[in-house]
Amino acid sequence: MAPKRKKSPSIDPQGMFSGMVVFLVETGVQSRRFQIWKQKLVQMGATIEERFSKKVTHVFAINSQTLLQQLDGKLLKRFKPRVLLYQWLEDSLRLGEKVSEDQYHILVDLEGENTKDKSLVLKLANENTSSSDELSPHSEKIKSDVKSFKSDAESKGLSEVPNSPRRRSDSSPLSRSPTNPITSSTPHSDAIPVIEKLPFKIDSADQVKDLPGIGKSMQDHIQEIVTTGRLSKLEHFETDEKVRTISLFGEVWGIGPATALKLYEKGHRTLEDLVNEDSLTHSQKLGLKYFDDIKMRIPRQEVQEMELLLQRTGEEMLPGVVILCGGSYRRGKASCGDLDIVITHPDGKSHKGFLTRYVKRLKDMKFLREDLIFSTHSKEGTDSGVDTYFGLCTYPGRELRHRIDFKVYPRDIYAFGLIAWTGNDVLNRRLRLLAESKGYRLDDTGLFPATQASGGKRGARASASLRFDNEKEVFDFLGFPWLEPHERNL
Numbered sequence: 001m002a003p004k005r006k007k008s009p010s011i012d013p014q015g016m017f018s019g020m021v022v023f024l025v026e027t028g029v030q031s032r033r034f035q036i037w038k039q040k041l042v043q044m045g046a047t048i049e050e051r052f053s054k055k056v057t058h059v060f061a062i063n064s065q066t067l068l069q070q071l072d073g074k075l076l077k078r079f080k081p082r083v084l085l086y087q088w089l090e091d092s093l094r095l096g097e098k099v100s101e102d103q104y105h106i107l108v109d110l111e112g113e114n115t116k117d118k119s120l121v122l123k124l125a126n127e128n129t130s131s132s133d134e135l136s137p138h139s140e141k142i143k144s145d146v147k148s149f150k151s152d153a154e155s156k157g158l159s160e161v162p163n164s165p166r167r168r169s170d171s172s173p174l175s176r177s178p179t180n181p182i183t184s185s186t187p188h189s190d191a192i193p194v195i196e197k198l199p200f201k202i203d204s205a206d207q208v209k210d211l212p213g214i215g216k217s218m219q220d221h222i223q224e225i226v227t228t229g230r231l232s233k234l235e236h237f238e239t240d241e242k243v244r245t246i247s248l249f250g251e252v253w254g255i256g257p258a259t260a261l262k263l264y265e266k267g268h269r270t271l272e273d274l275v276n277e278d279s280l281t282h283s284q285k286l287g288l289k290y291f292d293d294i295k296m297r298i299p300r301q302e303v304q305e306m307e308l309l310l311q312r313t314g315e316e317m318l319p320g321v322v323i324l325c326g327g328s329y330r331r332g333k334a335s336c337g338d339l340d341i342v343i344t345h346p347d348g349k350s351h352k353g354f355l356t357r358y359v360k361r362l363k364d365m366k367f368l369r370e371d372l373i374f375s376t377h378s379k380e381g382t383d384s385g386v387d388t389y390f391g392l393c394t395y396p397g398r399e400l401r402h403r404i405d406f407k408v409y410p411r412d413i414y415a416f417g418l419i420a421w422t423g424n425d426v427l428n429r430r431l432r433l434l435a436e437s438k439g440y441r442l443d444d445t446g447l448f449p450a451t452q453a454s455g456g457k458r459g460a461r462a463s464a465s466l467r468f469d470n471e472k473e474v475f476d477f478l479g480f481p482w483l484e485p486h487e488r489n490l
């Protein structure tokens with residue numbers, strides 16, 4: 001695949017926010033969050049105005065209070081920008097396209113100069129009745145009885161719909177899915193209070209068909225439950241929710257499918273639910289805490305600067321040390337999910353013990369911030385003598401956390417480490433399969449003649465790795481056509 005043509009590394013004037021001239025109300029926004037939003041807006045084509053003027057097309061704020069603290073209501077009325085909750089930005093970023101602004105307008109009561117931030121009152125009519133649960137899928141319950149503010153809002157100067165102050169979890173893919181309660185009401189909600197008051201157990205839809213609020217589809221649902229004991233529609237919903245929850249939790253660094261399932265079974269559904277979950281490991285808690293940070297991709301330019309900083313620091317401590325950023329960066333990508341740093345020393349021995357000292361220095365410099373994993377083997381010679389550190393780092397002068405991996409390989413097996421950590425994963429798989437087809441086993445620590453007992457996963461390693469000086473020799477030996485790093489985006 002050809003490398004991307006180099007434009008400006010991080011700004012796309014044609015991006016999804018192109019044409020927007022934005023004024024941001026910072027009050028009440030976590031500063032890191034604010035920086036992310038600002039950066040994203042600019043990266044994707046918006047212009048940010050430091051001063052509110054008639055050029056401004058969009059104003060973002062947390063709520064109407066903070067908005068009016070910072071902006072004159074009269075000017076707002078005069079210039080008539082769209083005044084939206086930051087949530088719109090958040091949801092658009094998550095979905096990768098601008099979402100409709102309809103549900104995100106901030107209601108400003110300009111007449112009295114005071115503000116009304118009404119929270120949606122979700123009166124879950126049947127909250128504590130278990131009998132209705134079977135018949136009212138969760139989503140419908142939430143929608144069921146919302147005080148309608150719409151007409152109220154329309155009577156105000158700006159015909160806008162008030163929004164509840166949204167919690168973080170509201171922006172998660174999970175809780176985002178039910179549509180805004182205001183816009184959708186369910187016909188089934190009328191049926192619930194009727195059915196739950198029935199003094200008998202329903203064993204046929206016929207028994208309820210003439211009751212108020214019971215339409216054809218509700219009759220069908222009841223009939224299905226009575227005859228099969230379940231409601232397939234609801235089960236789809238639950239399966240869906242389970243799959244989505246587990247995949248969301250699995251996005252947290254350190255949480256794998258098994259833990260995600262365990263957390264789901266404990267009743268957790270959103271990331272916010274996990275905040276007080278004591279069973280999470282230290283690393284998982286960090287993954288959760290910096291969830292949004294870690295998801296942000298890093299512009300290539302910044303990775304380049306950090307690579308240079310790491311090389312200089314390393315060279316000061318250990319002359320000759322080889323420090324490279326692998327991964328998507330080495331493959332020439334315009335942005336990177338993390339930093340994959342691969343290290344060795346040409347003398348074949350002074351890499352030993354280096355990582356411990358290096359990490360300490362980088363922490364003193366405030367480049368490294370939090371540890372996720374640290375395991376050293378170079379001195380003992382265990383595990384192929386590879387040292388590993390995974391943690392969180394920051395671009396100098398910024399607090400936004402990025403994932404960073406360090407892998408230190410003895411000189412002899414460096415080529416394998418470099419290939420593995422450069423990727424991409426598709427190439428790695430192909431090389432591994434090719435090696436297997438030729439009677440070898442390939443991983444980041446070497447190429448080994450497969451032994452009889454190689455049916456098992458990490459069985460006895462009968463012999464040391466074949467030795468190759470560089471990546472090209474490995475490709476050649478396997479008979480795989482040589483690919484420059486930027487050609488490895490398979």
Ligand SMILES: Nc1ccn([C@H]2C[C@H](O)[C@@H](COP(=O)(O)OP(=O)(O)OP(=O)(O)O)O2)c(=O)n1
Pocket residue numbers: 326327328329333335336337338339340420421422423424425426428429
């Ligand atoms: N399941 C995986 C995950 C990773 N890798 C290898 C290939 C990757 O290129 C390298 C680094 O992993 P990353 O997850 O950091 O992937 P990239 O650096 O390629 O992309 P990103 O920009 O998302 O970090 O490790 C692999 O072979 N198989």
Ligand SMILES: [Mn+2]
Pocket residue numbers: 326327328329336337338339340
């Ligand atoms: Mn990477």
